Amino acid sequence: MHSHIKQPTFLILVTLTFFNDCVAAGLDRSGQSITDFFQEGIYASISYNYSIPHIDGDDTGLSSQGKFNEIPNLSRKSSSFRSGLKFDLNEKISLGLIYDQPFSISLKHHGQNDFVSQTEHGVQGTQANLDSNNLTGLVGLNINKNFGIFAGPAIEEVAGQVKLRGQIYKNIANYDAELLSDYSTGWVAGFNIKKPEVDLKSSLTYRSEIEHDAKGAEQFTAINQNVYLSNVKFISPKSVNFDFQTGLSKTTQLTTNLRWVPWSNFEFKPPQLAERTAPATLNRSGYPLINYKKDQWSAQIGLGQKITDKISLSASILWDSGLGNPANALGPIDGYWGTGLGAQYKFLPNWAISISGRYLWLGDAQAARQNGDIVGIFADNHSYSLGFKLTYQKR
Numbered sequence: 347m348h349s350h351i352k353q354p355t356f357l358i359l360v361t362l363t364f365f366n367d368c369v370a371a372g373l374d375r376s377g378q379s380i381t382d383f384f385q386e387g388i389y390a391s392i393s394y395n396y397s398i399p400h401i402d403g404d405d406t407g408l409s410s411q412g413k414f415n416e417i418p419n420l421s422r423k424s425s426s427f428r429s430g431l432k433f434d435l436n437e438k439i440s441l442g443l444i445y446d447q448p449f450s451i452s453l454k455h456h457g458q459n460d461f462v463s464q465t466e467h468g469v470q471g472t473q474a475n476l477d478s479n480n481l482t483g484l485v486g487l488n489i490n491k492n493f494g495i496f497a498g499p500a501i502e503e504v505a506g507q508v509k510l511r512g513q514i515y516k517n518i519a520n521y522d523a524e525l526l527s528d529y530s531t532g533w534v535a536g537f538n539i540k541k542p543e544v545d546l547k548s549s550l551t552y553r554s555e556i557e558h559d560a561k562g563a564e565q566f567t568a569i570n571q572n573v574y575l576s577n578v579k580f581i582s583p584k585s586v587n588f589d590f591q592t593g594l595s596k597t598t599q600l601t602t603n604l605r606w607v608p609w610s611n612f613e614f615k616p617p618q619l620a621e622r623t624a625p626a627t628l629n630r631s632g633y634p635l636i637n638y639k640k641d642q643w644s645a646q647i648g649l650g651q652k653i654t655d656k657i658s659l660s661a662s663i664l665w666d667s668g669l670g671n672p673a674n675a676l677g678p679i680d681g682y683w684g685t686g687l688g689a690q691y692k693f694l695p696n697w698a699i700s701i702s703g704r705y706l707w708l709g710d711a712q713a714a715r716q717n718g719d720i721v722g723i724f725a726d727n728h729s730y731s732l733g734f735k736l737t738y739q740k741r
Contacts, residue, residue: 372583372609372638372669372677373449373476375426379603381589382430383442383484383496384538384547387741393428395733401453401679401708403724405460409513415459417722421729422452432484442484442498449504449582451476451676455512460721461675463511463520465568472515474676476506476525482534491542497535502556502582504528508635514675514721518623519568523616523635525578528560532582545593556582564618574618583607597652601662604645609638609669626717633716639670648686660688664704672714678724680709700735 382391399421404414432442455461455471462471479502486496505527511520538549562578565571588604613634620632627633648662668681686704693699706729713722 372607372612372642373451373478373636374607374609374642374644375450376428376446376448377603377605377644378446378448378480378553378585378587379589380430380442380444380482380484380534380551380587381549382444383432383440383486384549384589385432385739387434387739389430389432389737389739391428391430391735391737393733393735394425395428395731396423396425397729397731398423399708399727399729401724401727403678403713403722403727405514405722406720408460408721414723416457417455417459417461417724418457420453420455420461422454424450424452426450438488440484440486440488440496442486444482444484446480447478448480448502449476449478451506453676459512460514461512465511465520470509470511470520472509472511472675474506474508476504478505479503484534486538491540493537493539495535495537497533500532500534500553500556502530502532502558504558504560504582508676514715514719517626518619519566521619522565522567523619524563526561526563528558530556530558530582532556545599546591548588548590551587551589553585553587555584558582562616564616566618566622576617578614578616580614581612583609583612594649599650601648601650602646605643607642610641613637623716635716636674636676638674640667642669643667656692658690660686660690660702662686662688662704664706668709668711671709671711672718672720673711675713675715675721678711678713678722679727680711682706682708682729696738696740698737698739700733700737702733702735704731705729706731 400419401421402419403417405417407413426447428446430444434440451474454473482500484496484498486494488494506525508523532554534553536549536551540547559577559579564574585607590602592600594600614636615634619635624630624632644666646662646664648660650658650660652658664684666681671680673680684704684706688702690698690700708727710725712720715721
């Protein structure tokens with residue numbers, strides 16, 4: 347939002363907040379940051395991120411008389427985009443547009459283990475893919491030089507596919523499901539505080555839940571080729587983000603981000619899967635395909651240092667709580683610790699390019715299938731990420 351803050355000429359936030367990771371708590375990937383909206387003047391950005399996770403482990407030997415089998419790396423390399431646009435109508439009102447890809451899954455099992463089946467069509471492994479897109483519009487109002495409010499609509503698209511294979515899913519007969527692309531809307535609101543004399547900016551952002559009623563297709567291919575068409579209702583969770591930055595000196599900046607997402611309320615339960623598994627549940631409501639035990643908390647703290655008028659460097663420490671252990675077998679990690687490094691080069695008066703990398707130590711987890719049985723053990727895993735960001739700013 348518009349202000350007269352005399353902040354340093356470098357943009358440390360660029361090197362700290364543009365990541366999208368393929369591993370995080372639940373389906374969360376982007377962190378849904380809107381910090382671009384708090385830059386001064388006209389501001390535009392586009393970001394690209396490439397992630398290389400490595401998640402392997404062992405099964406519990408259901409198909410081999412209790413002898414554990416190796417589960418090779420089940421995660422896939424992935425890339426994602428993010429962009430932002432912000433400008434001031436006048437000294438009181440600002441407008442912004444943020445695009446990101448907030449939620450995803452990308453995994454595929456292979457090898458010889460309890461997550462892989464030998465079928466008449468060859469070897470098939472459990473796999474899951476989920477993609478999403480979100481576009482958020484923002485209107486900001488400066489109440490005075492130190493306080494502002496903002497709000498706006500958000501539209502979200504979600505689509506995905508899953509195939510459950512192997513001994514651990516034998517009772518649901520080679521289950522396939524496809525979630526067709528579905529659009530739905532929500533809203534964002536919050537406030538921000540700024541103190542020009544110490545380059546302080548902070549904001550609190552609330553995102554509403556988004557209710558989806560998507561068309562889906564389900565099959566139990568080990569029984570027949572019948573396709574069951576129905577609607578699948580689910581709710582993308584609400585979230586709260588707190589962002590803070592302050593100048594420690596004329597050339598040093600401290601940044602912090604905290605995020606909370608109540609994933610313990612999330613449930614994705616396709617109707618045919620629920621009907622087939624209903625006899626095994628006490629209330630005969632069936633098992634969900636995806637649900638989680640705990641809420642997500644994540645944090646990031648970073649330091650930025652201006653080296654010259656054109657070059658800035660940054661470093662960060664990251665933490666994610668995970669969603670409980672045992673973890674859902676379609677995401678067998680329990681949070682992470684990580685570190686990141688970034689550099690920014692201002693190659694023209696209004697243009698800058700940033701490059702950042704991070705390394706994550708993924709939390710060890712037991713993997714549980716839908717009924718709670720432990721079906722895998724995953725330990726000593728990690729992820730690399732590399733990101734690029736191009737920005738334009740005219741104060």
